[in-house]
Amino acid sequence: MTALDVEVGGARPYRIHIGAGLLDDGALLARPLRGRHALVASDGNVAPLYAAGVVDALRAARPDAQVATCVIPPGEQEKTLARFGEAIDALAALGATRDACVYALGGGVVGDLAGFAAACWMRGIDCVQLPTSLLAMVDSSVGGKTAVDLPQGKNLVGAFHPPRAVVADTATLRTLPARELRAGLAEVVKYGAIAESGFLDWLDAHADALLGGDADALSEAIARSCAHKAAIVERDPFEHGERALLNFGHTFGHAIETAQDYGALNHGEAVAVGMVLAARLSAALGLATDTDTMILRALLQRLGLPTEPPAGLAPDTLLAHMRLDKKAQASGLRFVLWDGPGHARVVADVPEDAVLDVLRGA
Missing domain, CATH: 3.40.50.1970 (Rossmann fold)
Structure with a gap:
């Protein structure tokens, strides 16, 4: 190759x-x-x-x-x-x-x-x-x-x-252990979610090859992911704007990791859950549809990734960790949300009640 x-x-x-x-x-x-x-x-x-x-x-x-x-x-x-x-x-x-x-x-x-x-x-x-x-x-x-x-x-x-x-x-x-390979695929899915809906279709079509460790499929997935990240980083090297989109799912995911003392879920798995929660929050705020969430959730599940938070994590505890997230501002919480596959945006001053409703619903 x-x-x-x-x-x-x-x-x-x-x-x-x-x-x-x-x-x-x-x-x-x-x-x-x-x-x-x-x-x-x-x-x-x-x-x-x-x-x-x-x-x-x-x-x-x-x-x-x-x-x-x-x-x-x-x-x-x-x-x-x-x-x-x-x-x-x-x-x-x-x-x-x-x-x-x-x-x-x-x-x-x-x-x-x-x-x-x-x-x-x-x-x-x-x-x-x-x-x-x-x-x-x-x-x-x-x-x-x-x-x-x-x-x-x-x-x-x-x-x-x-x-x-x-x-x-x-x-x-x-x-690489199979679990770690799947965790990496969560970040690969992220690039389709925020920048290229067609990449999500490609991942769905090549899911079996990726999970099986096919060298050509993995190399293409890596190259396409890196190209997306490289383009964003070049335009915004210090995360003053667009680069924050790379954190889709991470505000929820980091809160889950911190709340469980980096135990039950690894980073990629937590991001997978976080992306689903971010999609649900997007739908709750009228930015996207529940169907968009279902499409993302189905792809992550096909790739062997979790899509629900671990049991026993209190919504109030997760919210407290989100207040310390680097994207948070004095005026309130900021989330990377989406308008559907391939179209992400940063949303400021997200109501905490809406976040708690999503966490309680999960």
Whole structure:
């Protein structure tokens, strides 16, 4: 299969490389390395599979480079200031200079945390994203959002720090648990929901191939998703406007994740539920129809994703977490809602009673 590239423009342009076997391409990996120091950051699930190969490939392409590793335990609960501190300590131990590079090898947690460490070390060094989960390939590795979580909510401490490159090796998806593959498909569906209704039709037609791990189908889904995100990020790099549309389903989803202490549902599953709740809220406010919600819900269910919140989460508790959401303003809650498939919008000052009605109805 031919590798696919997606260009991300703007003030700091970079390229997304998509294809099988790219983590073995030392020349590709080393191309963004301007200095002699490289830190490969990963987690306890991914590092045993791929870290040694990445280190070897870098050293083969750049024999003069000093390459170190930093491995954190896996899981969203590890995306903390303490683990961020470990990455900073690793950079200090390496003696990383201003032209050093952090290679974020893993899923969204590693990408966010390692990217944030790169943003902060010496006020900003290079970062290359090496996503190994579908969710990271189509979402968190692209656009330069980096962050860690606090007990009060997700991604409350972070920085915008675009990568120098993204290398998405689709061969790593072969080792991805089926649940994590499905979780990534939730973010893929999001792009159809907010930008291209025809993409939803394509996903429905290729659902079996995607769930079966078909390489060509997955590569096309990744490339189309990245192209949508790249276009939005290029127009709005710091989320002053249109980029907020990428958070469709996330206000509900993040509240669910925080309320359950990042337990029952993973991020993609929570976003799937959140998108259905956002569609229901859109219908309740007269922006879309109940039929639109049913179409979205049916596609998510076909992809093996949950569409209802876990039992036992109190609506008032979820609402309290939404008040801390980064899209909230002093005047009230802001949600990304839709006018139907392919047409999303940011809606300010959404009545809390309407949100509670949707949560109670779920």
